[in-house]
Amino acid sequence: MMDEPEKIKRSRSVAGHKVKRERYVRRFVNRFLTMEGIGVMLLDSDFRIVEVSDMIVSLCGLPRPDIVDKYAEQWFDEVGLRPWPFDRSLLEGQTFRNRVLNWRQDKQLHKLMIDGEHLTEGEARTGAFVLFRDVSHRMALEEQVRRSDRLKTIGQIAAGTAHEIRNPLTAIKGFIQLLNKSLKDRDMEKEQEFVGIVLSELDRVNDLVSEFLLLSKPKELRQVSMRIGGVIQEILPMIRNEALLHNVTVIYYPKPEMPPILADKELLKQVFLNLGKNAIEAMDGGGTLIIRECSSSEEPGRITVEFRDTGPGIPADVLDKVFDPFFTTKPQGTGLGLSVCQRIVDDLGGSIEVTSDGYGTLFVVGLPCS
Ligand SMILES: Nc1ncnc2c1ncn2[C@@H]1O[C@H](COP(=O)(O)OP(=O)(O)O)[C@@H](O)[C@H]1O
Numbered sequence: 001m002m003d004e005p006e007k008i009k010r011s012r013s014v015a016g017h018k019v020k021r022e023r024y025v026r027r028f029v030n031r032f033l034t035m036e037g038i039g040v041m042l043l044d045s046d047f048r049i050v051e052v053s054d055m056i057v058s059l060c061g062l063p064r065p066d067i068v069d070k071y072a073e074q075w076f077d078e079v080g081l082r083p084w085p086f087d088r089s090l091l092e093g094q095t096f097r098n099r100v101l102n103w104r105q106d107k108q109l110h111k112l113m114i115d116g117e118h119l120t121e122g123e124a125r126t127g128a129f130v131l132f133r134d135v136s137h138r139m140a141l142e143e144q145v146r147r148s149d150r151l152k153t154i155g156q157i158a159a160g161t162a163h164e165i166r167n168p169l170t171a172i173k174g175f176i177q178l179l180n181k182s183l184k185d186r187d188m189e190k191e192q193e194f195v196g197i198v199l200s201e202l203d204r205v206n207d208l209v210s211e212f213l214l215l216s217k218p219k220e221l222r223q224v225s226m227r228i229g230g231v232i233q234e235i236l237p238m239i240r241n242e243a244l245l246h247n248v249t250v251i252y253y254p255k256p257e258m259p260p261i262l263a264d265k266e267l268l269k270q271v272f273l274n275l276g277k278n279a280i281e282a283m284d285g286g287g288t289l290i291i292r293e294c295s296s297s298e299e300p301g302r303i304t305v306e307f308r309d310t311g312p313g314i315p316a317d318v319l320d321k322v323f324d325p326f327f328t329t330k331p332q333g334t335g336l337g338l339s340v341c342q343r344i345v346d347d348l349g350g351s352i353e354v355t356s357d358g359y360g361t362l363f364v365v366g367l368p369c370s
């Protein structure tokens with residue numbers, strides 16, 4: 001048996017421990033409510049918002065007093081969430097997990113995963129809470145992995161078929177040219193015209209096969225140390241020529257003190273040519289293409305090259321697809337240009353990203369320094 005004073009001491013220490021624990025839990029809750037990557041919304045049994053964490057406040061851009069006490073539906077409408085990400089069935093126990101919610105904030109798209117759980121006290125329903133996790137970054141990484149996996153498969157197919165197509169093409173082209181000569185000798189003008197069409201179509205197939213070949217596993221990367229400026233200088237005349245035909249102005253901002261990079265020059269030229277070509281093609285009625293070299297002390301091991309155009313931009317639902325092989329919005333497009341860029345940049349250990357805000361498009365190529 002415990003004597004009385006011992007009992008009191010013990011219960012005092014238990015009470016003290018409880019207070020300490022509650023304080024600790026409260027501190028955790030407060031900290032949780034200010035976390036950046038995770039948001040929480042607490043709802044009462046009328047589906048009114050009781051509390052939201054900082055992440056929700058910053059996502060929806062409304063001050064907290066304008067959120068709290070509103071019916072959830074009213075808030076969905078005010079922040080433009082349509083269709084509603086969840087409804088009152090949550091209060092009845094219709095919980096959900098990992099529901100995807102695309103949240104557009106200004107011009108940025110946030111991919112959120114939300115979980116909803118109802119709260120009860122005994123038999124009574126007291127409300128619900130919803131957790132919001134920002135998974136944009138993770139999804140972008142997963143997308144990159146998926147993209148390169150897809151490219152690898154296509155690369156294998158390309159390696160197996162492109163040469164098989166190209167060899168007969170070369171033979172066909174050779175004989176057609178011979179035929180053309182005979183037609184010329186006999187002054188058969190109409191037939192010469194037909195043959196001309198065949199030849200130009202053959203060139204198109206040949207171009208397609210060449211791009212396709214670039215997707216196949218590269219023979220051997222010839223990675224040497226070089227200055228990015230030198231590479232751009234070499235392709236600039238070609239881009240300027242093309243730009244002239246489309247009434248596009250090209251502005252190039254070199255950066256003299258750029259650290260050297262480790263890359264394969266011919267492949268890198270291919271990347272920049274494709275980006276330049278796409279930008280010019282996007283600005284049919286004229287515009288400006290800005291090519292800029294950047295390096296920052298925050299990322300000393302990496303440089304970037306930007307291709308920014310003043311074209312129509314890329315709609316959000318198309319943006320996810322531009323790197324897909326064979327995705328094109330052009331009548332004469334192959335849809336392989338950006339796939340080739342992605343493939344090459346992957347092999348060089350770099351990255352390629354695109355953003356577009358409706359006033360143009362920005363492609364950023366990141367490359368490792370040597
Ligand atoms: N700078 C850009 N501005 C607008 N759309 C672009 C731009 N670059 C690429 N795109 C879009 O991405 C698609 C795929 O590009 P790409 O892979 O080079 O194939 P292609 O040029 O043959 O269509 C294009 O058809 C176009 O819709």
Ligand SMILES: [Mg+2]
Nearest residue numbers: 274278337338
């Ligand atoms: Mg292209």
